[in-house]
Amino acid sequence: MSKKHNFSAGPCILPQEVFEKSAEAILDFNGIGLSLLEISHRSKDFVAVMDEARAIVKRLMNIGDDYEVLYLGGGASLQFAMVPYNLMKVGGKAAYLDTGTWAAGAIKEAKKVGSVDIVGSSKEENYSFIPKDYKIGAEYDYFHCTSNNTIYGTQMKTFPEVDTLMVCDMSSDIFSRQLDFSKFDLIYAGAQKNMGPAGVTLVVVKKEILGKTERENMFSILDYNQHISKESMYNTPPVFPIYASLLTLQYLENNGGIAAAEARNEAKAKLLYNEIDSNPLFETFCVEEDRSLMNVSFKLIDETKKEEFDAAWKAAGISGLNGHRSLGGYRASLYNALPIESVQVLVDVMKSLK
DSSP states (O other), rough: OOEEEEOOSSSSOOOOHHHHHHHHHHOOOOSSSSSSSTTTSSHHHHHHHHHHHHHHHHHHHHHTTEEEEEESSSSSHHHHHHHHHHOOOOOOOOEEEEEEHHHHHHHHHHHSSSSEEEEEEEEEEEEEOOOOOOOTTTSSSSEEEEEETTTTTTSSOOOOOOEEEEEEEEETTTTSSSGGGOSSSSSEEEGGGGGSSSOEEEEEEEGGSSSSSSOOOOGGGGOOHHEEEEETTSSOOOOHHHHHHHHHHHHHHHHHHHHHHHHHHHHHHHHHHHHHHTTTTTESSGGGBBOOSSSEEESSSSSSGHHHHHHHHHHHHHSBBOTTTOOSSEEEETTOOOOOOHHHHHHHHHHOOO
């Protein structure tokens, strides 16, 4: 069976060597005669995996030991609750930027913990842009934003200067572009968008910001400090997704790191956006200045062409191009592992539509 051109928004495309090494580990991990799926998470073989998985994040992000790296369960959706639970003071409030469905989900959960101010929103314009005219003062316990919006195809190109803690959900564009990661006090990301399979969530947190909420009797499973003290093993960690994420990050590091990935991602996005802009049959859902490099959401201007276009891209071996059910249209996710050759195949199909 020939390999498909995988534009899925998540679970995402991963490098072929990650699949191969993961498959080997499932059959026999490190030559120990046991599968990765059946070894103890306390074994020296997996402890070494966890240690390196945490260390490589710090290397790629160029951050120091004042940060802690955690691999947790529950997806980014659990972080919607853990962030306010750990950072919002009793009687305090937080500032949230509303840029899409996942940002709205984070806002909904934070309101169950304390007071939330929505400092900017593009909801009334169907999330077609990133709000920019807002200020975040010291009256907030933290500011929360979502760096990339998979459904609507928007992305924050810059981040504000704030007088409080900065928290960012980077689920869908983490490790895809160079950033000053030291600007952020807490970063979280579901692995399945750009760095591994579903089942594990990355949390990068500055240790000094924790333990200041004055919240008593915190649930241990929701307490970042508990997970830090147990080195991401407060409970049994999702062993296989962590290992596959490590392999993915090693692949990234061995192929030029984030800087090289960013250059490749910019080239892929430029190729596809140029075709959309020059082809009278297509248009994007969002304003040009906020277009995502990771998720290109677009639509047919003439819906009578839909059946023909759908048949053409499927015949070309393209998979995962349908847009999110809440928006419709199409969505091409250009995650790190997607080769530019796959983007060219899609562009050629678009060019052939008359």
